[in-house]
Amino acid sequence: MQVTICGNAQELGRAAAALTANIINEQIAAKGKARLVLSTGASQFETLEALVKMDIEWEKVEMFHLDEYVGLSDRHPASFRKYLKERFVDQVPIEKVHYVNGEEDIKGHIEMLSREIAKEPIDLALIGIGENGHIAFNDPPADFDTTEAYIVVNLDENCKKQQVGEGWFASVDDVPRQAISMTVHQIMQSKVIISSVPHQAKARAIRAFFENEVTRDVPATILKTHPNYTLFLDTHSASLVDQPELRGER
Numbered sequence: 001m002q003v004t005i006c007g008n009a010q011e012l013g014r015a016a017a018a019l020t021a022n023i024i025n026e027q028i029a030a031k032g033k034a035r036l037v038l039s040t041g042a043s044q045f046e047t048l049e050a051l052v053k054m055d056i057e058w059e060k061v062e063m064f065h066l067d068e069y070v071g072l073s074d075r076h077p078a079s080f081r082k083y084l085k086e087r088f089v090d091q092v093p094i095e096k097v098h099y100v101n102g103e104e105d106i107k108g109h110i111e112m113l114s115r116e117i118a119k120e121p122i123d124l125a126l127i128g129i130g131e132n133g134h135i136a137f138n139d140p141p142a143d144f145d146t147t148e149a150y151i152v153v154n155l156d157e158n159c160k161k162q163q164v165g166e167g168w169f170a171s172v173d174d175v176p177r178q179a180i181s182m183t184v185h186q187i188m189q190s191k192v193i194i195s196s197v198p199h200q201a202k203a204r205a206i207r208a209f210f211e212n213e214v215t216r217d218v219p220a221t222i223l224k225t226h227p228n229y230t231l232f233l234d235t236h237s238a239s240l241v242d243q244p245e246l247r248g249e250r
């Protein structure tokens, strides 16, 4: 694991986007294309903003979407399809986009996504970490074992409150009960994983990430076992971490 602590969210976004661009460009140079997974949420704003400005042959990139609420219209402000369309897909000349769509026949849609993602390895996944330590919508205690690519999950109360806290929904009752989420197993199959985790709101989750061994109760801890994992923090999200070895990496 490589940890980089940046001064603020903008600096973090530029650093994470630069590393992402390098990896995508290396893959395009080596095999003519790259397969990418993108996550959403407030933590990804600065990274995506910097990423769309990078010099990348986007027409050679295939993008998979990480997770989406069940039954939420893509016109709703909290829709992750809306988020990715506005902040990424409409900004770059990418054609191959696999959205997670929670409004379709869920079973058939998951089968289709699973077939598509299984065709070739994912080169790089940008994976956010939630305030409750979740990755995608795998809330604690997360299922580390299922080998499906995408599953339907029930959102826990903390997760719903966090979505309200970030301003995506007016109240907890407005948050859908379920989501389609890429599984932990599928995320871990990615050849490279990068997490952009800025902001004070993530400080407790980041402390739990460093203080715990791998545990389903802090789902993101499994990322520590990935052979090529880079975690970008800012001084705010890193503010509760007190580890000499981490300070040495600053």
Ligand SMILES: N[C@@H]1[C@@H](O)[C@H](O)[C@@H](COP(=O)(O)O)O[C@@H]1O
Residues within 6 Å of the ligand: 039, 040, 041, 042, 043, 044, 066, 067, 127, 128, 129, 130, 131, 134, 135, 136, 137, 166
């Ligand atoms: N399910 C989404 C993920 O796609 C995201 O990566 C993660 C962090 O999001 P945020 O930045 O909103 O905390 O959790 C969100 O709820």
